[in-house]
Amino acid sequence: MTTTVDHNQTVEEQAIAAKKAAKSLSILKTADKNGALTIIANELENNIAYILQANEKDLENGKQRGFEQAFMDRLALDDNRIKAFAEGLRVVADLPDPIGEVLSNWTLENGLKVETVRVxxxxxxxxxxxxxxxxxxxxGLxxxxxxxxxxxxxSSAIHxxxxxxxxxxxxxxKTEIPKEAVQFIASTNREATKxxxxMKEHIDVLIPRGGGSLIQTVVENATVPVLETGVGNCHLYIDKEAxxxxxxxxxxxxxxxxxAVCNAAETLIIHQDFLNQYHSELAQTLSDNRIVVHGDEYACNLLPDCIPATEKDWAEEYLRLEIAVKTVKNLQEAIDHIDQYGTKHSEAIITENQETAKKFMQLTDAAALYHNxxxxxxxxxxxxxxxEIGISTQKLHARGPMGLPALTTVKYMMSGNGQIR
Known part of the structure; x- marks a missing residue:
């Protein structure tokens, strides 16, 4: 194949082309969009070998540049991963189309009809x-x-x-969607990103997805509105009644x-009573799964090969087989620890006590919360x-895994018969 990406086209030219394409895309029929996603999925599966050949170049460059294993895992593709994201397009095609959905409607006393509609x-x-x-x-989304x-x-995944x-x-x-609706900036120059x-006149929202430094750079420097995704310092709290x-x-x-993914647990918070009773079983499980433990003093007294945790460990997104272990005396201490070090991504509690679980779910501030x-x-x-296009850890306007509804806004549409004010 010969690439269709124009390396000489400027970022502004690409943004202008995307904005023009967005106009025609916004009024396409659902069937046309669904058909396009299915065609893309089929083409991706038909060209697995070609994609893997390109991916191998990125993996080789990654090895030469000494990327960590977690980074290499995120970079690597195989048959199953390509088939999975192709199938994801088919699932998206099968989902209800949010565009045109009437979220609410009412009629004023003067007969003016009001609708809020997804666009x-x-x-x-x-x-x-x-x-x-x-x-x-x-x-796809x-x-x-x-x-x-x-x-x-x-640049690590450019090929x-x-x-x-x-x-x-x-x-x-082969579809009704203009290819200009999908723009790829081929330049690896950071100035292209900046x-x-x-470009507020051409771009409506920026979504950064990656490490903390990338997200922080975008949030601090962008004048375009940002939908902030977050790193995942996720906690798992094992209660005394677990x-x-x-x-x-x-x-x-x-x-x-x-x-290596953002929804992996990085800190195990554990009730002292549970640890006192089951430390042998916990230690064996950690050892069997080759998980390196960084623990507080209480945990290190009970768990063999425990590395004394530093302040850095409580905030660390390890992205590898390492975990921080924090012992607490009660639920409130667990919540306080999450409040201090969590990234508002995903937090879980394991307990058979429904009231304890309810309190955890109510008081813990995160986009996603789990009980058992x-x-x-x-x-x-x-x-x-x-x-998903990312996992939002902010509160406006979307939070959590962002699917189709998160990529819409609303219009108020009024219909009358001559009303004036």
Missing amino acids: PLGVIGMIYEARPNVTVDAT ALKSGNAIILKGG SNLAIVEIMHKALG QLFT DLNMGLDIMVNAKTDRP ASTRFTDGGALGFGA
Whole structure:
């Protein structure tokens, strides 16, 4: 294949083209959008070998640059991962179209009819790092919700992203959606990224997805409105009334299923009574799963090979098989610890006491809260969104995994028969 991405096109030219495409995309029929997503999914699956060939170049560059294993895991693609994000597009296609949904309606005393209706945001700027799947997930959600998208992936995944966008552009050529609705900034120059920050006349919202430094840079420097996604210093609190097997099983899943993702547990908060009774079982489970423990003094007295935790450990997003262990005497101490060090992403409690669980869920400030379940479910696909464009840890205007509704706004539409004021 020959890439269709124009390396010489300026960022502003791409933004102007995206804004023009967004106009036509906003009025497309649902069937046309769904058909386009299905065609893109099929093309991606038909070109798995081509994508993997490009991904191998990124992986080799990553090895030469000494990337950490967690970063390499986010960067790596295989047959199953490509099939999974292609299938995610089909799931998005099957979801209800939010555009045109009437959220509320009423009639004034003078007969003026009022409706609030969902409409697209317009043009979404997506800035992200190592995960090539974001290129597909973000595009699918943007197109289904009637938005154009400008993609700015990190240099570490440049070959993978170029291949994926090339295939998506080829697929869009067979649809009613103009390929200009999907823009990819091929430049690896940081100035190209910074240019996105201030293009309010062309871009309606920026969504940064990646490490803390990337997100902070966008939030602090952008004049375009930002939908902030957050890093995941997620906590799992095992209460004194927790079921042993459930607590250990959830901990293992939350920590080891995919340690490099943002919804993995990074801190285990544990009630002293539970630790006193079951420290041998906990120690064995941690050892069996090769989890390195950084614990407070109380935990280190009971858990072998425990590394004394520093202040840094309580705020650390390890993204690997390491966990901080904090012991507490009661629920309030657990909540206080989360308030101090949490990132408002995902928090979980394991307990058989319903009142304790209810209090935890009410008082803990986070986008996603779990009772007797793993934090790994904070994911658009897992929650039935098909995909997600990111996990918002802020409170306006979207929070948690952001699917189709999060990429819309509203219009007030009034209909009358000559009313004047």
